[in-house]
Amino acid sequence: MTETQRIVVVGGGMVAHRFTEAMRDRDTEGRYHVTVLAEEPRAPYDRVALTSYFTGKDPDDLALGTPDLWQDPLVRLERDARVATIDREARTVTDKRGKTYPYDHLVMATGSYAWAPPMDGADLPGVFVYRTIDDVAALRIFVEERSKALGRVVRGAVIGGGLLGLEAAGALQELGATSTVIQFADRLMNLQVDEGGGHALSRLIENLGVTVRCNTATQAIKPDRNGRAGRLTFADGGEQLVDVVVFATGVRPRDELGREAGLTIGERGGIVVDDTCLTDDPDISAIGEVACIQGACIGLIAPGNTMAEIAVDRLLGGTSTFPGADTSAKLKLLGVDVASFGDAFAQTPGALELVYADPVAGVYKKLVLTDDARTLLGGILVGDASAYASLRPMVGSDLGADPAAWLLPEGSGERPSVELPDEAAVCSCNNVSAGAIRCAVNDEGCTDLAGVKACTKAGTSCGSCLPLVKKIMGAELEKSGIEVSNALCEHFDMSRAQLFSAIQVSELRTFSEIIERFGAGRGCDLCKPAIGSILASLYNEHVLAQDRAALQDTNDRVMANMQKDGTYSVVPRVPGGEILPEHLILIGKIAQDFGLYTKITGGQRIDMFGARLEQLPSIWKRLVDAGMESGHAYGKSLRTVKSCVGSTWCRYGVQDSVGMAIALELRYRGLRSPHKLKLGVSGCARECAEARGKDVGVIATDNGWNVYVGGNGGFTPKHAQLLVEDVDDETVFQVIDRYLMYYIRTADRLERTAPWQEEHEGGLEAIRQVIMEDSLGICADLDAHMARHIDSYEDEWKAVLNDPERLAQFTSFVNAPDQPDPSLAYVEQRGQRRPATPSERESGAVLIAPSTLEVRS
Amino acid sequence: MTTTASAPHDHTTRVAVCAYDRLTPDLGVAALVGDTQVAIFRLADGTVHAVQNLCPFSGAYVLSRGITGSKGDVPTIASPIYKQVFSLLTGECLVTMDKEPKPGLSTTLEVFAVDVEDGVVHITPPPPA
Ligand code: SRM
Ligand SMILES: Cc1cc2nc3c(=O)[nH]c(=O)nc-3n(C[C@H](O)[C@H](O)[C@H](O)COP(=O)(O)OP(=O)(O)OC[C@H]3O[C@@H](n4cnc5c(N)ncnc54)[C@H](O)[C@@H]3O)c2cc1C
Ligand code: SF4
Ligand code: FES
Numbered sequence: 014m015t016e017t018q019r020i021v022v023v024g025g026g027m028v029a030h031r032f033t034e035a036m037r038d039r040d041t042e043g044r045y046h047v048t049v050l051a052e053e054p055r056a057p058y059d060r061v062a063l064t065s066y067f068t069g070k071d072p073d074d075l076a077l078g079t080p081d082l083w084q085d086p087l088v089r090l091e092r093d094a095r096v097a098t099i100d101r102e103a104r105t106v107t108d109k110r111g112k113t114y115p116y117d118h119l120v121m122a123t124g125s126y127a128w129a130p131p132m133d134g135a136d137l138p139g140v141f142v143y144r145t146i147d148d149v150a151a152l153r154i155f156v157e158e159r160s161k162a163l164g165r166v167v168r169g170a171v172i173g174g175g176l177l178g179l180e181a182a183g184a185l186q187e188l189g190a191t192s193t194v195i196q197f198a199d200r201l202m203n204l205q206v207d208e209g210g211g212h213a214l215s216r217l218i219e220n221l222g223v224t225v226r227c228n229t230a231t232q233a234i235k236p237d238r239n240g241r242a243g244r245l246t247f248a249d250g251g252e253q254l255v256d257v258v259v260f261a262t263g264v265r266p267r268d269e270l271g272r273e274a275g276l277t278i279g280e281r282g283g284i285v286v287d288d289t290c291l292t293d294d295p296d297i298s299a300i301g302e303v304a305c306i307q308g309a310c311i312g313l314i315a316p317g318n319t320m321a322e323i324a325v326d327r328l329l330g331g332t333s334t335f336p337g338a339d340t341s342a343k344l345k346l347l348g349v350d351v352a353s354f355g356d357a358f359a360q361t362p363g364a365l366e367l368v369y370a371d372p373v374a375g376v377y378k379k380l381v382l383t384d385d386a387r388t389l390l391g392g393i394l395v396g397d398a399s400a401y402a403s404l405r406p407m408v409g410s411d412l413g414a415d416p417a418a419w420l421l422p423e424g425s426g427e428r429p430s431v432e433l434p435d436e437a438a439v440c441s442c443n444n445v446s447a448g449a450i451r452c453a454v455n456d457e458g459c460t461d462l463a464g465v466k467a468c469t470k471a472g473t474s475c476g477s478c479l480p481l482v483k484k485i486m487g488a489e490l491e492k493s494g495i496e497v498s499n500a501l502c503e504h505f506d507m508s509r510a511q512l513f514s515a516i517q518v519s520e521l522r523t524f525s526e527i528i529e530r531f532g533a534g535r536g537c538d539l540c541k542p543a544i545g546s547i548l549a550s551l552y553n554e555h556v557l558a559q560d561r562a563a564l565q566d567t568n569d570r571v572m573a574n575m576q577k578d579g580t581y582s583v584v585p586r587v588p589g590g591e592i593l594p595e596h597l598i599l600i601g602k603i604a605q606d607f608g609l610y611t612k613i614t615g616g617q618r619i620d621m622f623g624a625r626l627e628q629l630p631s632i633w634k635r636l637v638d639a640g641m642e643s644g645h646a647y648g649k650s651l652r653t654v655k656s657c658v659g660s661t662w663c664r665y666g667v668q669d670s671v672g673m674a675i676a677l678e679l680r681y682r683g684l685r686s687p688h689k690l691k692l693g694v695s696g697c698a699r700e701c702a703e704a705r706g707k708d709v710g711v712i713a714t715d716n717g718w719n720v721y722v723g724g725n726g727g728f729t730p731k732h733a734q735l736l737v738e739d740v741d742d743e744t745v746f747q748v749i750d751r752y753l754m755y756y757i758r759t760a761d762r763l764e765r766t767a768p769w770q771e772e773h774e775g776g777l778e779a780i781r782q783v784i785m786e787d788s789l790g791i792c793a794d795l796d797a798h799m800a801r802h803i804d805s806y807e808d809e810w811k812a813v814l815n816d817p818e819r820l821a822q823f824t825s826f827v828n829a830p831d832q833p834d835p836s837l838a839y840v841e842q843r844g845q846r847r848p849a850t851p852s853e854r855e856s857g858a859v860l861i862a863p864s865t866l867e868v869r870s
Numbered sequence: 871m872t873t874t875a876s877a878p879h880d881h882t883t884r885v886a887v888c889a890y891d892r893l894t895p896d897l898g899v900a901a902l903v904g905d906t907q908v909a910i911f912r913l914a915d916g917t918v919h920a921v922q923n924l925c926p927f928s929g930a931y932v933l934s935r936g937i938t939g940s941k942g943d944v945p946t947i948a949s950p951i952y953k954q955v956f957s958l959l960t961g962e963c964l965v966t967m968d969k970e971p972k973p974g975l976s977t978t979l980e981v982f983a984v985d986v987e988d989g990v991v992h993i994t995p996p997p998p999a
Contacts, residue, residue, distance in 0.1 A: 504939075525914065534940040535913070536939045537941070537955070538936070538937040541939065542937070560895070562894070563896035563938065566937065567936070575950055579928075579930035579935075579951075825900065826901055827887060827888045827892060827900065827901050827910070828888055832902065836907075836924075836930075851972075851973075
């Protein structure tokens, strides 16, 4: 056994993360220990997705990979540990605090810094760059504070009209500022698009309300009276008033450490490496944006990840070399579709250009082909980049007889279906080929998108390749005879969403009619509850109406939660967590009378455990008589609306969160859905109700409420995402009505809002369009459906108590209706009782027989 | 309500349990046959089936409260606790959900002979082993 070698990585960015992850994946013998020294105060995060920080994501959502990586005993991450010097002789590095780390191999992954041209006023308050979480956080705070102080819209300007500049302009708008993009070149994104594309792009950007100024050289930023950025002056004599300025004028490699250590530096900067990512010191590699490879530093994540993989491979004795960089790029700005790939500027000798332009629609598309007009070399897509995921991997492939078909608007005709060669790169961020995806399906047994993503990492960065990954996966599954089935079960071929529409359209109301018409056999424990839930959502009738009792799980059937010993728990509704002292006393009294175990739930209410089937009606009679009602703790339906105390008592509260929580709980109580629904309302941004962990979270602002959607606790926690901001009560109700109804109609069986929202085509943005802009024309229908639910609500338990036939179901034995299940046995613990364990039963230790105390009223 | 069966029974005799009309299609009931708990199901097609009420995977007496259904042509009952599915014809466990039964319990359910005479459901317990 050889000794563990020490690797030190300087820089904790995206490529450092990939290096560490790949090393831990592949170094199965534990040959290397990796220490990552990061200048930033946090673990590596997804810089590519930085802009999403403005759309409600918090820094944690940007985390890369799983946090387990940093717990690995062979990995050490030091945050806030900028490396100050490298000693190549001693093979050590020293951080800014003077701490020294010895290495056997050193990896430079220091990335780039945002470069701003030397200019007067570039250091004024109000001038920002856009590279790190700290940068964007500072920008956000500044804009928010200025907007409050000025009492008007903040004027923003972005200097630089490339990919990053446009993203920054979008971000300024997201923050409520106006934005102007100042571009030195004659068009936007001049590195990616040609003149025709540039025109189309300018129009699209202006449609978003961003002002575009091309051919403009900024000369200086002049201060206002208070010494903040106040105005821009241009070389042509023009001026513009500003409150905030963002520089997006390019990046420069952070090669200063390499320079000081005497490593060879490229002509235009960067630490020079060979195709194996080694510098001229065989103990030092450089990867990512800081590396000057094949003569250039590359400002994209895909080549950086490739370098990380190569460095790992080489350290483990492999032979891979850098294949050259794919510089394809797609703009990540909502509503503006721009992509460019391959030889976009037709520099290959003899290359032909095929152009389609629709100036009215703002669409410009160009394919670059070989001189025989068959092989794809590259292209530019502006206004409609839907073909990007399919076209990019086909660079170098034959496009078939009529390449022009690829340029037509989507849906206007059949796009030729071309089988991608195995070597075609599908996911360029993570360097995954079509072959690797096929292999994941055929050899690794992946049968869904989540499996393929986990197995290959395809689609886990920018996500632009996902449609194609899905397509290849589907085709492969079909070939191997596995139907990509979303059938509910053996009795129904349809998915839940399809069945929902089928039932709605056919207006069938009983299970027997539905299975006869749309299914086969007698049903099962999968399709019966699903149909029970659909019928309940559609017709707002009692869960046990008609033949429905037999469709329900025992929990819904008896309106209580079955516990491990076959008894049930009882949870009355406590809207918003606000409870009358009388109700507290009543619950205590019932628990005493029936010998029930009591516990406060995680949902701000009280659970009584150990009630037998035959006891449920008498327990509920007492609760209902006192004005309490079913809490639906058993249903796939609204559970609780958690609240914090809010402005009525809390010194920080800005709105009445309890009142809002109660209003929401009363509005949606009893609403049946594909899975359970939980809401939360917080009275201020401190978020004591943890509303963003809920399916719908409502958080008070000075001006109203922010509504977040798609949060989840449980096994895969997710924070809810911002849907609307600063809205009044009525709008809160309206958007939640529509969001929930749309979810109820289209989600899969047992699919909660978080995965539904994520898998929905187009994600939250598409959902927003459905419910805010009525893109499907169904809003009126959704509103009417919810209104029907609210009007027809009745307490399920009250209804059953009035119905002798249904009450007859609550008997222990058909031939001995009041005899308790003789198998039940309890022991005492902390002053209450709990089910006896098998060994306690065997030993006969302090058994309490089922309570026979029957307080019949 | 018909006769109850609280007296110790003789294994060869059938026991009247309840009126057929007391059974709702596809909604099971539990019955005490001597001190044995039996789960009885009237299916949509009118047939009546009886199996032990004890769920071998949880150790709780709950099968009467499960969901009836079919797997292929076999009528089934799914346990309400961990969702194992059993044949109502043979008691065989058709879907184990990758779980083992509790120690000492058999995966296969005991099946009881049932018949309906004069509108009354009768169970015949199996002879002692
Ligand atoms: C009683 C309670 C635990 C407690 O004593 O605090 C509870 C009990 C159960 N939870 Fe829960 N959950 C309870 C709060 C929660 C919470 C906290 C919350 O609501 O704020 C969560 C995380 C939030 C969330 O749902 O996003 C929670 C996430 C789960 C999950 C995971 C869901 C997921 O999306 O991953 C399950 C499993 C499932 O539903 O498939 C689950 C399933 C269950 C089941 C149904 C398990 C079962 O089948 O027996 C338990 C029902 C027991 C019963 O009879 O009442 N419980 N459960 C809580 C009832 C709250 C209430 O007043 O209604
Ligand atoms: C807003 C934005 C959007 C982007 N969008 C895309 C896109 O859509 N597609 C794409 O391909 N690329 C995109 N990029 C570029 C992409 O983020 C980078 O290519 C990638 O992050 C490079 O990774 P890296 O690890 O080389 O550098 P970085 O991620 O920059 O990481 C380098 C890290 O090293 C640290 N460091 C520097 N010096 C030291 C030192 N002496 N000691 C310790 N630590 C040090 C830095 O603080 C930094 O955290 C975008 C970048 C930004 C800012
Ligand atoms: S966390 Fe697990 S054990 Fe606890 S209540 Fe929820 S489901 Fe039951
Ligand atoms: S191409 Fe970016 S994640 Fe696949």
